Structure formats: C-alpha cells, structure tokens
Amino acid sequence: MGGLVTEKHVRYILSIEKRKDDFMSVVMEHLRMNGAYWGLTTLDLLGKLDTADVNEVVSWIMSCQHESGGFSGNIGHDPHILYTLSAVQVLALFDKIDIIDVDKVTNYIVSLQNEDGSFSGDMWGEVDTRFSYIAISCLSLLHRLDKINVKKAVKYILSCKNMDGGFGCTPGGESHAGQRGINTQTRGGHMEVFCCVGALAITGSLDLVDKDLLGWWLCERQVKSGGLNGRPEKLPDVCYSWWVLSSLIMIDRVHWIDKDKLIKFILDCQDTENGGISDRPDDAVDVFHTYFGVAGLSLLEYPGVKPIDPAYALPVDVVNRIFFGNDKKL
Amino acid sequence: MHGRPRKTLEPADAEALSAKAEKLRSLQSLFLANHHNRIYDKEALEVSAKLLEINPESYTAWNYRKLAVEHCLSRSESNPDSVKSIFDEELKVVESALRQNFKSYGAWHHRKWVLDKGYSSIDNELRLLDRFQKADARNFHAWNYRRFVCALMQRTDEDELNYTEQMIGTNFSNYSAWHNRRPLCISVCRVEANDVDPSGVLLSNLMKRKAEGYFPKEIVLEEEYNHVQNALFTDPDDQSGWFYHLWLIDQTVKSDAPLLVSSWPSPGSTITLDGNKCLHGCGSSPLYCTLLDTGILPVILYFNQAVEGINSSTVTVKSELTINEDLVWKPLSTNKLNTARVWVMYLNLGNVKLQLSKTYPIEISLGHSQGIVSSSGYHYSHPSQISFKLSVQNAYTELPDGKGGKLTLWENKNFQKFEHFQEVDSIISGGQLITGIDHIPTTSNWSAETIDNEINAFRVLLSESDCKIGKLTLARLLTAYDSISSPHAKGMIHAEEILELYADLLKSDPMHSLYYKDERSLVLLQQITSTTESLLQYCYHYRGITETLDGFVCLRLQNLSLSRMGSLENLLWVQMLDLSHNELRSIEGLEAMQLLSRLNLSHNKIGSFTALGPLRLLKSLKVLNISYNEIGSHSIDTARYLCSSPLSHTEEFGWDRFEILNANIDAANIWEAFLIFKSLNLTQLDVTGNAVADENFRSFLVKILPTLKWLDGELP
Numbered sequence A: 001m002g003g004l005v006t007e008k009h010v011r012y013i014l015s016i017e018k019r020k021d022d023f024m025s026v027v028m029e030h031l032r033m034n035g036a037y038w039g040l041t042t043l044d045l046l047g048k049l050d051t052a053d054v055n056e057v058v059s060w061i062m063s064c065q066h067e068s069g070g071f072s073g074n075i076g077h078d079p080h081i082l083y084t085l086s087a088v089q090v091l092a093l094f095d096k097i098d099i100i101d102v103d104k105v106t107n108y109i110v111s112l113q114n115e116d117g118s119f120s121g122d123m124w125g126e127v128d129t130r131f132s133y134i135a136i137s138c139l140s141l142l143h144r145l146d147k148i149n150v151k152k153a154v155k156y157i158l159s160c161k162n163m164d165g166g167f168g169c170t171p172g173g174e175s176h177a178g179q180r181g182i183n184t185q186t187r188g189g190h191m192e193v194f195c196c197v198g199a200l201a202i203t204g205s206l207d208l209v210d211k212d213l214l215g216w217w218l219c220e221r222q223v224k225s226g227g228l229n230g231r232p233e234k235l236p237d238v239c240y241s242w243w244v245l246s247s248l249i250m251i252d253r254v255h256w257i258d259k260d261k262l263i264k265f266i267l268d269c270q271d272t273e274n275g276g277i278s279d280r281p282d283d284a285v286d287v288f289h290t291y292f293g294v295a296g297l298s299l300l301e302y303p304g305v306k307p308i309d310p311a312y313a314l315p316v317d318v319v320n321r322i323f324f325g326n327d328k329k330l
Numbered sequence B: 001m002h003g004r005p006r007k008t009l010e011p012a013d014a015e016a017l018s019a020k021a022e023k024l025r026s027l028q029s030l031f032l033a034n035h036h037n038r039i040y041d042k043e044a045l046e047v048s049a050k051l052l053e054i055n056p057e058s059y060t061a062w063n064y065r066k067l068a069v070e071h072c073l074s075r076s077e078s079n080p081d082s083v084k085s086i087f088d089e090e091l092k093v094v095e096s097a098l099r100q101n102f103k104s105y106g107a108w109h110h111r112k113w114v115l116d117k118g119y120s121s122i123d124n125e126l127r128l129l130d131r132f133q134k135a136d137a138r139n140f141h142a143w144n145y146r147r148f149v150c151a152l153m154q155r156t157d158e159d160e161l162n163y164t165e166q167m168i169g170t171n172f173s174n175y176s177a178w179h180n181r182r183p184l185c186i187s188v189c190r191v192e193a194n195d196v197d198p199s200g201v202l203l204s205n206l207m208k209r210k211a212e213g214y215f216p217k218e219i220v221l222e223e224e225y226n227h228v229q230n231a232l233f234t235d236p237d238d239q240s241g242w243f244y245h246l247w248l249i250d251q252t253v254k255s256d257a258p259l260l261v262s263s264w265p266s267p268g269s270t271i272t273l274d275g276n277k278c279l280h281g282c283g284s285s286p287l288y289c290t291l292l293d294t295g296i297l298p299v300i301l302y303f304n305q306a307v308e309g310i311n312s313s314t315v316t317v318k319s320e321l322t323i324n325e326d327l328v329w330k331p332l333s334t335n336k337l338n339t340a341r342v343w344v345m346y347l348n349l350g351n352v353k354l355q356l357s358k359t360y361p362i363e364i365s366l367g368h369s370q371g372i373v374s375s376s377g378y379h380y381s382h383p384s385q386i387s388f389k390l391s392v393q394n395a396y397t398e399l400p401d402g403k404g405g406k407l408t409l410w411e412n413k414n415f416q417k418f419e420h421f422q423e424v425d426s427i428i429s430g431g432q433l434i435t436g437i438d439h440i441p442t443t444s445n446w447s448a449e450t451i452d453n454e455i456n457a458f459r460v461l462l463s464e465s466d467c468k469i470g471k472l473t474l475a476r477l478l479t480a481y482d483s484i485s486s487p488h489a490k491g492m493i494h495a496e497e498i499l500e501l502y503a504d505l506l507k508s509d510p511m512h513s514l515y516y517k518d519e520r521s522l523v524l525l526q527q528i529t530s531t532t533e534s535l536l537q538y539c540y541h542y543r544g545i546t547e548t549l550d551g552f553v554c555l556r557l558q559n560l561s562l563s564r565m566g567s568l569e570n571l572l573w574v575q576m577l578d579l580s581h582n583e584l585r586s587i588e589g590l591e592a593m594q595l596l597s598r599l600n601l602s603h604n605k606i607g608s609f610t611a612l613g614p615l616r617l618l619k620s621l622k623v624l625n626i627s628y629n630e631i632g633s634h635s636i637d638t639a640r641y642l643c644s645s646p647l648s649h650t651e652e653f654g655w656d657r658f659e660i661l662n663a664n665i666d667a668a669n670i671w672e673a674f675l676i677f678k679s680l681n682l683t684q685l686d687v688t689g690n691a692v693a694d695e696n697f698r699s700f701l702v703k704i705l706p707t708l709k710w711l712d713g714e715l716p
C-alpha cells in the first residue's frame, strides 16, 4: 500500500479553481463557498495553505455577504446559513475574522432561531438540526454564543434523539402532538449525527448523550473493507470517515474501530496519478471527498497531516488560536 | 459526487459534457438576471424550471420560485382556480427535479412549502412517494417527507404502526417464497420497515398511552421481541434488528423513574471522627483523613440515571448538629451541567462543637416532595431515607507529623493482604453498599422472565449459527439478568460465561476488539464488586515507610487489563486506589469517588490531560501517579470535549491566574494541563514516562501546584 500522495492532492485542489467551466464546476457553482472551505482546509491540513492567495479569497468572500449579514454560496446567489458558516471558517483559517462586522453576522444567525429553539436555514424556513449545529458553531467561533437561546437550542437537538443513540433532523412527536396528532420524527443520516453531537460538544452538553449506545452504533458502521458506511447495510464511503469518526472522537469511543484498516481504505480511494480522493476506490474524485479523506486521516493521526478539531471542523491550531490566543487575555 | 467511475472521458463525451455545461451556465446567468431584476413572467419562470430540472441543488432558484408564487398570488387572490394552478405548477417542477436527484434537500423542502400553503391536494403524495421509494427504499428524505404528509393527513400513530406491521408481515410471508432467490430484496424490505419507525418513537408513544388503556407495556414489548427475533434469526448479519433489540432489552430492564442506587455514608453506618475531626472508619479500622483540614464530610447520592433538582427542598437533612449554612448539593458533572447521576453535599463540621463519645444521628430523606427529575422527564417517586451516625472518639488525637505529607509509595512491599476479613468488612460497610440501597429494582417477575426467555432463544440461535450478534446479545442479556436479580442472588452468577463470550468476540471480531475489551472491563468490575468477599480479595493494608498513620485500606485493581472504569456505585468508600498496569484510556465516572485521596494510574493508556477531567471534581485528592501513560504522544485528543473548557463554553480559562504563573509557554499549547491542575491541591505527583513531561513542563507544574512536595519522587 502506498502512502498519502500529498503533493498531488495539493496540485489537484489548486487546479480546481482553473477548471471553472467543466460541467461539475458549473453544477456546484452555487456552493463555491463550501468548496472554498473544503479545498482551503485541506491545503491547511497538508501544510500548504500558503499556496492560496489570501487577498483574493478574502475579497471574494466579502463580496458574497448580503445586507442581512448572511453569506451566499457564490456572488449573486441568496444568503444561507450553510455558506455563512463556511465563510467564517475560511476567514478563521486565514486569521481574518476581524475583517467582518461580527455583530451583523451574529444578527443574521440570531434571526434564524425559531420559538422551539430550532434554526431555519434561511428566510424560507427549512428547519434541520444541521442548521442548529451551524448556528452554534459559527456563533461560538465569533464569541457570540450568548446571543441565542442555547438552552432551547440544546433541548431541540435532544428531542431528535433516536433509539439507537443517533439523531434525526427533526424531532419526535411529543412536541408536535398538539397540532398534528402524529409525530414527525425523522431518521437522520450520518451528517445529522455529526451535527447533533458537534452542537452538543460545543455547548458542553455531551453528558446528555448515551455515549456507549451511540458509540456502538457508530463503530458498527465499519465494514470488512475497513471503510465506514452511513447506515446499516449501506456501502462504505470516504465522507463518513469524517461524519462518523469525528462523532466517535467527540464521545471518546474512537478506539472501538480499527484505525489502520480505515486508513488503508481512505488511501485506497486516492487517485495516485492525478491527485484527489473519491467516495470509494476507483470512483471519480472531487474536492468534497478529498477534504473528508484528508480530514479523516487527520483524525486517525496519520503522520504529516495537521490535527483537526472534531467539533469545529477546523485545524486544531486555528481553533486553539481562537479560544486561547494571546488576544484573548484582555 | 457519488458513484461516478474514475476515467478520462472519450473526446466525444467530453464535448457533449462541455456543451451541457455551456447550456447550464447560460441558464444560470439568465436566471440570476431575472432574480435580481424581480422578473416573474412566464418566460422567466420557464428559465428557472429548466435550470432546476438540470440542477435541483440550485437553491437560489427555489427561493426565486417561492418569490414568484407570492408575486403571482398577490395578483390573482380572488380566483381559486388560478391559485391552485400556480401551486400545481410548482409541484410539477419539484417532481421533475426529484427525478433528476431525489436527494435534493431544496426540492423536498419546496414541496413541503407548497403543501403547507394548503391549496393543493395531498392525495397524490403517498403515491409519488411509493415511486421514489422504489428507486431507493431507504431514502431518508422520502421517509421524512412521508411523515410530513401523514401529519398533514392526520393519520394516527395506530394507523402508522399498523402500516409498518403490514409491511413487515408482507415481507415475512414473501420471505418463504423468495427464500433462495431474493435474499437481498427481503433484507431491503425489512430494513425499510425498520426505517418507518427507526427510533421506536411510534411504539414508545403507544407505551406512554398505556395508562389510557391502549395496551399494557408488557404485551407491546412481547410482540416487538417476536418481530425482532424473527429478523435476527432469519439473517443474523443484518444489523437492522440489532439496535432495536438492544433498545427492547433496555425497555424491559430499566425503570423509567430514577432510582437511588447507593450512597455514602451508606444507610445504617457509623462514621467515626477523632477529636480533630479526622475521619475514621465505620468500625475499628482507621480511614485516612480526607478533608480533615477543613472538617468537611462529603455526603454522596448515586442514582441509576442522571437527575436534576437535588436541593435543600427536595432532599431534607435532619440532624441535631447545628449546621448553620444552607446545604448545597452539587452535581458531579464533568460537563458542568446541572444534571448528573451523582450528587454530593459537603457537610461542614469545621465550626461545629462535637462532644466526645457522643453519637449524632443524621437522617437524609428524599422523594417526599416532587422536584427530582430524570433527563427524560420522569420523577423520582420512591420516598426513601438514609440514616447514619457520626461519632467522635479520641482514639487518634495525635495527628501524624505533616499529615498526609509523607511520600506515598506504590510498591508491592508497601501492601499487605488482609488476614481476617472482619478487619476491613466494616470499612466497606457491612455489605450494605454492595447490594446498594434496599429498594432498588422492585423489578417485576415479568422482566426477569422476559430476559430469561430471550436468553434461551439466543442459546438456541447460537447452537445453530456461530454469529457475532448472537454472542453479543447473549452477553448483554446475561448481564441484564444478573443485574436485575442481584439483590436476591449472591454475586454475579453468569460472570464467567459473560467474560468468556467477550473473550470469544475479541478473537472473532478483531476490528471491534477494543469495544469488547471495554465491555469486558465493565463486567469484570461488576463481578469484583458484586460481593464483599470478592471485593476483599483486592483490599490491602498500606504501610508506608515513615507513615505513622499506617494500616489504611487500599483497593488494588492492578494488572486486570481494565480499559475503562465501572461499578463506581460500589466503590464510593475508597480512599486509596491503585489502578496501575491496566489499559485505561479514560477514567469516566471516577468523579463519584469523593473520598479518594491517593490514586495510582501509572502504566495505562491515558492519552491527554483532558482525560483526567473527572479528577477536578475530587476535592480530597492529594497524591496522583500518572507516570508511564501516553500524555503528549497523540495529535488528536479524544477527551477534548468531555472536559469542561472554553471550547465548550463550560469554563472560563482563568487568564489572571495564567498570567501570574509567568510560564513562558503559550496558553494554546498548555491549556489542558492548566485547566486540570489549577483546581487540584496535590502534594505528590508522578508524571515521568509521558512524552509531555520535559523540563519546561515540570517547571510549569511546580508553578501551578504550590502545594506540591514531591514531583516524580523528588523535591520540586
């Protein structure tokens, strides 16, 4: 088995910018902010953030901010909480959070909290626990978590707990029973588990999770090939290396999986010729899976990859700088 | 982004794709221009519809269509037919978008938005769902949408449950016919049924309604056991039933309402203090003086689940001792939550005049008024009382020089086995603690019988197939059986069999070996602490070289391959604990041991300072050995979010104190150690044998621990 082809991955990520015209790039144009976060975080984890043009990135990000304070996925699109977090995360990578009007961004996120503690993604009211995580993570990075009702937000997330210790994206019936006579409990995927565990981690509420139950469910996501799947009986996929692994780390149960086998699975998904990582061996690579593969290797303590924080999904040194940096002394 | 093969395109395909990209790009710019100029005419709407048909993820286009609907509505308010047609058009756009990508969040949400307006018929929705679920039976977007539609249709839980049962039923009757040819299909269908009620929410809702006479819990559970057993026995490797079965065991064994499991002091015990208010044993054997400096006596309540609402109004303390201040109960939560399984109250005897040779009864009662609530909302409902006595004797008035200031050594020669069990029996409190408080599991015969039936069923399964889930479930069932019958039986009757099952699993499923190791550790500790006799095997006298106050009891749980801690409810009395030479990665739960003053964790696998978080809640800890662990060797800290810190908004960093230390180390590099040690008052610390323990770090430790007398056995 070969190792991580770092140089090639760096070159692959830098090349994406230049291929603005191929079909996938056009399809993904509306979420370029996410793409920027995936690509630049990967570069940072590989120790190559200096290959990106800071000023160009920062001024593009700022041109995606709207009057409401929220950021859009690209210039000309509508603001959404998804891209607001990515914008803040990228600025954090470059230690440039101070260039935004923090109160304005904060007000945007605060305005999306609903009466029951949940969050909408934008003014159109789609509710999802993913947005709860995003709101909490983003405000925490901005040192403004106290501006929302954290207690209600946590209560809402806990109302989405499943029998297997996991979480769904909207809650079970009790809270809706009055209006609708039936619960609308929904099953979440891998992403929802991460978002709920991450939100609980950031709000210091992990004691409220049954770590053993959730940990067993998560560790059983590892299949024979070493890869992780998102739900029972599904195929493994590199992106779960992030969703599942980060959740396992936050609840201190990551030793329940076989790390070496998972490392091998991720390395097997590399395109060793042209760089990039795909969902499964021999599939087409993309920046999303390249990020999740490298972030997964980081969580697995693969040599040469910077450690990443499992809750904020940013390099540990970036997060430590935000919370323990010298400017916090005052 | 998923499932596309990695290959370079043929020139012709590449050309076609680039033409497609060109078309999409021009649609996008056209659309954005319309959006920005608020153009909602037919042509503009057509552009957005085309765009969404190719790229359903283009969220701004969905937003645009909602704006367009609102715009059109404002112009045709009066005509119900044209209103309906506006919404019908939207449903059509969603449908063709979903055909392109049925995982599109934006498309599903748009459909909900339309239906929520209430102008469209919902009759077609279930039919539409059927179609998409045929393509992917487990598409959770579709299941979520199904629940939304059912809610709109006001279908009842009973209807939905019948629907699931019907689906499972169909599958099983189909199963025999398709047995060999279509196993995959069966599996998918069964999984599908599981997805309808993934969390057992329907079921638990029904159970909650048992009071309203719907169904007794027992009957519902029995039926569910049959369903899931069928699934497990048909295909033991199909995980769908695994988690459901574990949940059922839990429902069978656990009481909804919180229960008090144990306490310290234990009911009926006598705590002897000497003239200096130094804490002695419950009998003749002396205990180490814990919080003697301050004259504080901890009172610990240990529940079977996290509760909140322990305070002076829900728990009353009756005593003739005049205790002036308000009694404050504190949750032992490493996350600083106000809910915890273990609560402590520090009785301050410092200012109380105690008469010699007098006994002071203390009575603690709880459950007489409401207010103690579990995190799932159940009330503590067992009125109960813990009575113990304090007495003051003059036996040890002469305090050893520099009390507790002697070097504690952990070598074998410093420990001596007890020759007579009676010597120490009283310290671990006449077996009272071992069986816990007498009113625990008033478990019905039904629970024991149900678990027993399941045990038999799984023994049958294992005789037919050597499957992992069979072994694991049997191990869990046996553990559950022993824990509900333990007050009546002596010890853990199935311990050997359970340990063997885990040893077996460790070998046959090496990928999850550390999971089984953790489970095994819990069972082993449960076994060790299950009776006084077995616990006494691990109790030793400590005899320090220069110790005048020797002879106190040390619990030595060394070399047991323990990878985690458990059964702490039986160990609240422990003041000196040797856990060296194990495989501990975590000491979760150790915060319950409020009397602990000396702890040896050397030669384990502790990977970070944050993993020592529970120690910060141990007020009496003086001696700590963490030598030969893995602190500083890991780039990823798995306890980072289990330990209170600014990262989780559970603790301020304490910059003032940090600045005073003048440590010449960046806070970002040492915050974990700073947070752990700033609240400890250690006199002895061993850290050698950890990657982190260089000279720089040692000098930091000396600064932050002014009480330290020995660092790695030497004067600091």
Ligand SMILES: [Zn+2]
Residues within 6 Å of the ligand: A237, A238, A239, A240, A279, A289, B002
């Ligand atoms: Zn993926």
